[in-house]
Amino acid sequence: MLFDLHVHTRISPCSSLDLKDILTHARSRGLDGVCITDHDTMDIRNFCLEGLQRDGLCVIFGMEYSTPEGDFLIFGPFEEVQRGLSAKEILTEVNGAGGVAIAAHPCRKARPTKEYLIREGCCRIVERINGRNQEHENQMALSLYQNYPVSFTGGSDSHTLEELGGVATRISGKIRTRSDLIKALKEGIFFLYARSRVHSLRSESALQSHCYQR
Numbered sequence: 037m038l039f040d041l042h043v044h045t046r047i048s049p050c051s052s053l054d055l056k057d058i059l060t061h062a063r064s065r066g067l068d069g070v071c072i073t074d075h076d077t078m079d080i081r082n083f084c085l086e087g088l089q090r091d092g093l094c095v096i097f098g099m100e101y102s103t104p105e106g107d108f109l110i111f112g113p114f115e116e117v118q119r120g121l122s123a124k125e126i127l128t129e130v131n132g133a134g135g136v137a138i139a140a141h142p143c144r145k146a147r148p149t150k151e152y153l154i155r156e157g158c159c160r161i162v163e164r165i166n167g168r169n170q171e172h173e174n175q176m177a178l179s180l181y182q183n184y185p186v187s188f189t190g191g192s193d194s195h196t197l198e199e200l201g202g203v204a205t206r207i208s209g210k211i212r213t214r215s216d217l218i219k220a221l222k223e224g225i226f227f228l229y230a231r232s233r234v235h236s237l238r239s240e241s242a243l244q245s246h247c248y249q250r
Contacts, residue, residue, distance in 0.1 A: 042191025
């Protein structure tokens with residue numbers, strides 16, 4: 037299943053992407069699923085039902101949790117998670133709750149992930165390709181983290197409809213619930229899919245070869 041794991045709606049103050057447009061156009065973009073990851077909130081639950089939609093699109097709720105040491109896409113029972121935690125604190129909470137975290141745009145100049153968090157195993161999944169990154173920032177993520185025991189994902193980081201689905205992650209098996217997604221991410225049964233940009237990578241199989249399977 038092809039999932040865009042990193043999408044922002046108008047709930048995020050920096051995004052102009054309407055929920056209605058996501059639900060209307062995701063399938064025509066070739067997506068089987070979309071993860072709504074607004075900044076520091078899961079308020080999307082007040083406007084949409086999670087899970088399979090009428091057209092078969094799977095919508096999963098998460099959030100992009102901001103810390104001074106990096107931003108993290110988190111999935112799990114975090115509707116009421118405390119704000120303002122440090123990176124280590126939120127990653128410890130995610131792991132303790134049976135959830136999963138992805139280091140978002142880890143080598144972006146503006147909001148990079150501190151390398152020690154990956155080196156020490158606090159977060160074992162890294163967003164290798166982010167649709168809003170500069171090319172060199174995406175390449176730096178590969179150069180920096182390819183020798184660590186991590187898995188790589190990709191996400192569009194959509195803030196507009198034009199960006200939706202441009203970068204995604206192909207997941208093996210059926211995803212119908214948040215728990216299904218968490219399980220698949222923990223098992224590492226996925227690989228990157230960059231459709232709209234070259235990213236100096238040869239193919240899906242080349243991307244897949246860089247994933248660490250636990």
